[in-house]
Amino acid sequence: xxxxxxxxxxxxxxxxxxxxxxxxxxxxxxxxxxxxxxxxxxxxxxxxxxxxxxxxxxxxxxxxxxxxxxxxxxxxxxxxxxxxxxxxxxxxxxx
Amino acid sequence: xxxxxxxxxxxxxxxxxxxxxxxxxxxxxxxxxxxxxxxxxxxxxxxxxxxxxxxxxxxxxxxxxxxxxxxxxxxxxxxxxxxxxxxxxxxxxxxxxxxxxxxxxxxxxxxxxxxxxxxxxxxxxxxxxxx
Numbered sequence: 001x002x003x004x005x006x007x008x009x010x011x012x013x014x015x016x017x018x019x020x021x022x023x024x025x026x027x028x029x030x031x032x033x034x035x036x037x038x039x040x041x042x043x044x045x046x047x048x049x050x051x052x053x054x055x056x057x058x059x060x061x062x063x064x065x066x067x068x069x070x071x072x073x074x075x076x077x078x079x080x081x082x083x084x085x086x087x088x089x090x091x092x093x094x095x
Numbered sequence: 096x097x098x099x100x101x102x103x104x105x106x107x108x109x110x111x112x113x114x115x116x117x118x119x120x121x122x123x124x125x126x127x128x129x130x131x132x133x134x135x136x137x138x139x140x141x142x143x144x145x146x147x148x149x150x151x152x153x154x155x156x157x158x159x160x161x162x163x164x165x166x167x168x169x170x171x172x173x174x175x176x177x178x179x180x181x182x183x184x185x186x187x188x189x190x191x192x193x194x195x196x197x198x199x200x201x202x203x204x205x206x207x208x209x210x211x212x213x214x215x216x217x218x219x220x221x222x223x224x225x226x
Binding site: 004005008014017019021023028035036037042048055062070071074078081085086 | 104106115122145148169172183185188191
């Protein structure tokens with residue numbers, strides 16, 4: 001049976017690598033596109049992955065200081081997704 | 096096995112689950128070949144992936160002895176807002192004709208997202224535009 005701390009460290013590295021690869025794949029979808037809806041979706045996914053990376057950084061360093069950053073990025077990500085979609089739908093954000 | 100060691104194993108398991116869901120969701124975003132099917136894949140990143148990572152963060156803070164539950168705020172916010180942004184993105188794809196259009200509803204009505212209210216009808220010619 002593997003030591004609990006060693007397994008925890010391996011899990012942290014695996015999670016960092018997996019979310020980094022996920023972020024790169026979402027960025028490829030953001031670049032290739034083909035339509036505006038896909039680009040908005042890719043940006044939304046990138047925001048969610050960024051929250052995951054910040055949470056992982058907080059676990060790795062054993063601090064709680066990254067919690068506010070993750071919460072603010074979650075709020076900004078939702079508002080920017082809705083604003084972008086609304087701009088495409090209506091041609092204006094606040095009417 | 097003490098509770099602390101069990102908690103560390105639980106954190107590691109949650110990290111594996113979250114990383115797997117984040118990876119699978121982004122593979123789906125990249126590989127699926129229809130815009131509406133692409134919409135479904137990244138929802139798993141938001142709920143299961145980030146949910147498991149935040150659960151790991153909470154359990155780890157209890158393992159270290161300074162228990163905190165305020166990651167529940169991020170979790171609740173993400174779970175509440177994910178369907179709203181997915182609905183907006185689906186509407187964008189329907190309006191830009193990037194997907195197969197939905198079948199027409201019964202009668203002579205249109206779907207509500209295509210139904211412009213009377214006050215918002217676009218004025219076609221520039222002469223009709225109010226000064």
